[in-house]
Amino acid sequence: MKIHGLITSTDELTALCDRFASADFVAVDTEFMRESTYWPLLCLVQISDGKEAAAIDPLADGIDLKPLLDLLTDNEDVLKVFHAGGQDVEIIYNLTGRTPHPIFDTQIAMMAISQSEQIGYSNLVETWLGLTIDKGARFTDWSRRPLTDRQLEYAVGDVTYLAKIFPRILKKLIKTGRGVWLDHEMEKLADPANYATDADTLWHRIRAPGRNPQVLGRLKALAAWRETEAQDKDIPRGRIMRDETLADLASHPPKKQADLAKVRGLSNGWKENDIGKRLMKTLDAAVPLPEDEMPERKRGAPLGKEGALVADLLKLLLKIRAREIDVAARLLARADDLEQLAAGVRKGLSLLEGWRFETFGRDALSLVEGKLGFGVENGRLKMTRIADVPEDGRPAEPEVEAGDVSAMTDGAAESEKA
Known part of the structure; x- marks a missing residue:
């Protein structure tokens, strides 16, 4: 590959x-700094089509x-390949x-062909290429110039390896x-709504203190105010x-600005500074949350x-099925969906739709x-279709062999090498 x-x-x-x-795909990665800023500072972009690569x-x-941004956002003929690309897309x-x-996204793709839910890039490279990445430059200050040869070699490696791994993952997915x-997962990653900042909905990210309309109205106003600041x-x-x-x-x-000094998490200066005044003005102007914006009850x-x-x-x-077909459990079903199914919900659950229903739901x-049960035979966990028990009362033959009981109740297994 030409570098x-x-x-x-x-x-x-x-x-x-x-x-x-005119390439079939490009592997893309970015290096950025955002520890001390609201907006991430883009410091480097790496890209490769598998034949050549550049930073x-x-x-x-x-x-x-x-030219780069047009390639990434306008050219529908070129597939853009990332690994854990949420922040890059943002x-x-x-x-x-x-x-x-x-x-x-290769991290998402690995969920469909292994039990890895959030495989890191270095583990991905080791799994598919048998190589160990030098992590020495991982936490470098990418905003400083000039960049060293070591930094550039590390950065470009992220896309040269990714360009080699992607076709292999694709081949296994096809197989x-x-x-x-x-x-759906890839379209969700590319959905602009995931990255747009809507001041009126930011409060949803904060753990809501109950369902009091006055409290939630103040929470909504404060969250929008903080984002603007x-x-x-x-x-x-x-x-x-x-x-x-x-x-x-x-x-x-607080009833007055002087009371801000008593609020845990705020400094004494808030009782008289300008930002404290703006905060109090925001609280005074807050209105109760409308009924149509109230969070849904569980x-x-x-x-x-x-x-x-x-x-x-x-x-x-879920753990049994994920092991059985070598897929990440989280791709099949989420824990809250399982709890809702147990509570009697039958509509709006992704595990009861499409391929998830056929595979697990x-x-x-x-x-x-009550149509499926667990049993143990010779130390191995088995599942039996209870509905298939014949009239003479003799149990039907177990339909699924689920493996050793102790193994199934242990923690999630490490993903196997592809």
Whole structure:
């Protein structure tokens, strides 16, 4: 593979992107800094089509990233491949208001062909290529210039390895017929709504203190106010105020600014500084949360002790099925969906739809409805279709051999090498 030097000019970048415009796919990675800023500072972009690779310097004087951004967001003929690409996609969205499409994430793809739920990049490379990555440059300050040869070698390696691994993962997905399992997951990753900042909905990210409309109205107003302050100052929102402090202020609003000095998580200066004045103004202007914005109540009846046991059985069944077909359990079903199924919910659960139903949901529903049971034979856990028990009362032959009991109740297994 041809490795280019650091690209620092628009002409070099344009020529590279013109060549990549006819590629089947490009592997993409970014290096950025965001520890002390609200907006992530893009410091480096690495890209490869499997034949050549390069690192692009967004901080170079006079460089225009438009050719690269157009390639990533406008060219529908080129598949964009990332690993754990959520933050990379967010950066591209912040720069363009668009997301890369079509998109493929190897971390998500590994969930369909192994029991790995969040496999790291170094483990991915070791699994598929048998190589150990030098992690020495991982926590480097990517904003400092000049970049060293070691830094560039480390950065470009992220996409050269990814460009080699992606076709192998794709081949296995085709062989297993599980590519369709990932369609929704990949589209969700590329959905711009995931990266847009809507001030009116930010309060949903904070643990709501009950369902009191006045409290939630203040929480909504405070969350929007904090985001504006953080953006204006370009600092992380937590540097303005922690979520816990925000929720406390919503539940117990101070009567006057001087009382802010008594709030845990705020400094004494808030009782008289300008940001304290803006906070009090926000609280004074807050209105109760409208009924149509109230958070939904949890569906289904409360689990109770018996329901919790059913949910535990469903989780055991999920672990068995995930091991049996070598897939990440989280891709099949989420824990809250299992709890809702145990509580009697039958609509709106992804595990009861499409391929998830065929692969796991049908058996999960049978278990809840008493048509599937667990048994032990010669130290091995088996599942039996109870509905198939003949009239003479003799149990039907177990339909599924689920493996050793102790193994099934241990922690999640390490993913096998592909």
